[in-house]
Amino acid sequence: MTEPTLPYGRQWIDDDDIAAVVAVLRGGYLTTGPAVSGFEEALGAHLGAPHTVAISNGTAALHAACAALALGPGDEVLVPAVTFLASANCAAYVGATPVFVDVLPDSGLIDVDDAARRVTSRTRAIIPVHLTGRPADMVAVRRLADQHGLRVIEDAAHALGATLGDTTIGDCRYSDVATFSFHPVKHITTGEGGAVTTRDPELARAMRAFRCHGMERDPDRLRDASPGPWYYEQQSLGFNYRITDIQCALGTSQLRRLDDFLQRRRALAALYDELLSDWQHVQPVAATTSDCLSAWHLYSVLIDFEAVGVDRATVMARLGEAGVRTQVHYIPVPWQPYYAARSEAPASYPGAGAYYTRTLSLPMFPAMSRDDPARVTAALAAATGR
Numbered sequence: 001m002t003e004p005t006l007p008y009g010r011q012w013i014d015d016d017d018i019a020a021v022v023a024v025l026r027g028g029y030l031t032t033g034p035a036v037s038g039f040e041e042a043l044g045a046h047l048g049a050p051h052t053v054a055i056s057n058g059t060a061a062l063h064a065a066c067a068a069l070a071l072g073p074g075d076e077v078l079v080p081a082v083t084f085l086a087s088a089n090c091a092a093y094v095g096a097t098p099v100f101v102d103v104l105p106d107s108g109l110i111d112v113d114d115a116a117r118r119v120t121s122r123t124r125a126i127i128p129v130h131l132t133g134r135p136a137d138m139v140a141v142r143r144l145a146d147q148h149g150l151r152v153i154e155d156a157a158h159a160l161g162a163t164l165g166d167t168t169i170g171d172c173r174y175s176d177v178a179t180f181s182f183h184p185v186k187h188i189t190t191g192e193g194g195a196v197t198t199r200d201p202e203l204a205r206a207m208r209a210f211r212c213h214g215m216e217r218d219p220d221r222l223r224d225a226s227p228g229p230w231y232y233e234q235q236s237l238g239f240n241y242r243i244t245d246i247q248c249a250l251g252t253s254q255l256r257r258l259d260d261f262l263q264r265r266r267a268l269a270a271l272y273d274e275l276l277s278d279w280q281h282v283q284p285v286a287a288t289t290s291d292c293l294s295a296w297h298l299y300s301v302l303i304d305f306e307a308v309g310v311d312r313a314t315v316m317a318r319l320g321e322a323g324v325r326t327q328v329h330y331i332p333v334p335w336q337p338y339y340a341a342r343s344e345a346p347a348s349y350p351g352a353g354a355y356y357t358r359t360l361s362l363p364m365f366p367a368m369s370r371d372d373p374a375r376v377t378a379a380l381a382a383a384t385g386r
C-alpha cells in the first residue's frame with residue numbers, strides 16, 4: 001500500500017468543530033450575531049489584546065489596518081520583499097506606495113538596517129511579517145518607528161501563538177495593529193477569515209466601521225441627532241468585509257485546540273531539526289532572535305541546489321512522486337510583474353534573492369504523525385541524491 005500524500009499544510013477539523021457550525025446553522029444568526037463577538041472575545045483573551053475585530057480574511061485585515069491608520073496617496077510603506085502579495089497590496093489599496101525592504105538571507109525576516117536606509121520624508125509605516133511563524137525583530141522595528149514617527153502593522157498571518165520575550169504576537173506591545181488570517185493552511189481556520197488586534201480603542205472603532213461600509217450607529221458618535229432607532233450615518237468609506245457567525249463558531253471551536261496544534265507543530269519541527277542536523281547543503285531557516293518561540297506555520301529549509309546538483313523543480317517533482325508535497329514561500333514581491341515596474345531592481349534585494357533561490361517548505365501541519373518527518377527527509381535525501 002502506498003502511503004497517503006502529505007500536503008505542505010492543511011486544516012484539522014474534528015466533530016466538535018462540526019457541531020459548533022451546525023449549532024449556528026440551527027440558530028437565529030448567520031452573520032453579525034453573537035458568534036462573531038464571542039470569537040473576538042476568545043481570540044483577544046488568548047492573545048492578550050485589548051481590542052480584536054474579526055473580519056472576512058487576512059487581506060481585509062491588512063487593508064483595514066492601513067485605512068484606520070489613514071495611510072494614503074503620497075505615503076510610503078516599508079514592506080519586506082519576501083512575503084505574500086497581500087502584505088504589499090494592502091498599502092496599494094489605500095493609494096499608498098509599498099517600498100520593498102530586503103530580508104535577512106538566512107531567515108527571510110525584514111532586515112531592519114535596510115529598512116532604515118529606505119526611510120524617506122514620505123515614509124509613514126512599516127509592515128514587518130513574521131515569516132514562517134518566527135517573530136521579526138520587533139524591538140529594532142519599534143526603535144526605527146520611534147526614530148521616524150512610523151506606524152507599525154504586524155502581518156502575523158504566520159504567527160498565531162508565537163511569542164517574543166514575554167509578549168505574545170498579537171498583543172501589540174511593539175505595534176499599532178497586528179493582523180491574522182484563518183485560511184485553512186494557517187494555525188486555526190474559519191474557511192476564509194481574519195482578525196485585527198490593537199491596544200488603541202480609536203483604531204479598533206475605525207476598523208470595525210471599515211468592516212461594514214463605514215457605518216456608525218453609536219449615538220455618542222453621530223454627527224446629527226438621531227431621529228429614531230433605524231438611524232445610522234456613513235462617516236467614512238468602508239467595505240463589506242464582515243465575517244459570518246458560521247465562520248466564527250468554527251474559529252472559536254478551533255481556538256480551543258490552538259495550544260495542542262502549536263505543541264504538535266513544535267514537536268514536528270524538533271524532529272525535522274534533529275533529522276537534518278548533519279546535512280551539508282540543507283539547513284533549517286534560521287532564527288534571528290534568541291528569545292522567541294516560533295508558531296511554526298511553515299517548516300522551511302534552505303537548500304544549496306547548486307551544490308546538490310539538482311534544481312528545485314526537479315527536487316519538488318521527485319518529492320511529489322514520493323507523495324511529499326512542498327511549496328516555495330515566497331517569490332519576492334518586487335519580482336512580480338505588477339511591482340517590478342514600481343520598485344527597485346532585484347539586485348537591490350540580495351538577501352531576498354539568496355533566500356528565495358534556496359527556500360523550500362516541507363510538510364508541516366498538526367495532524368501529521370511523528371513518523372512523517374523521517375519519511376519526508378528520507379524522500380528529500382533520495383530526491384537530492386544524498
Ligand SMILES: *Cc1c(COP(=O)(O)O)cnc(C)c1O
Nearest residue numbers: 057058059084086157181182183
Ligand atoms: C495568508 C496570508 C495573508 C492573507 O490572508 P488571507 O486570509 O488569505 O487573505 C497575508 N499575509 C501573509 C504573510 C499570509 O501568509
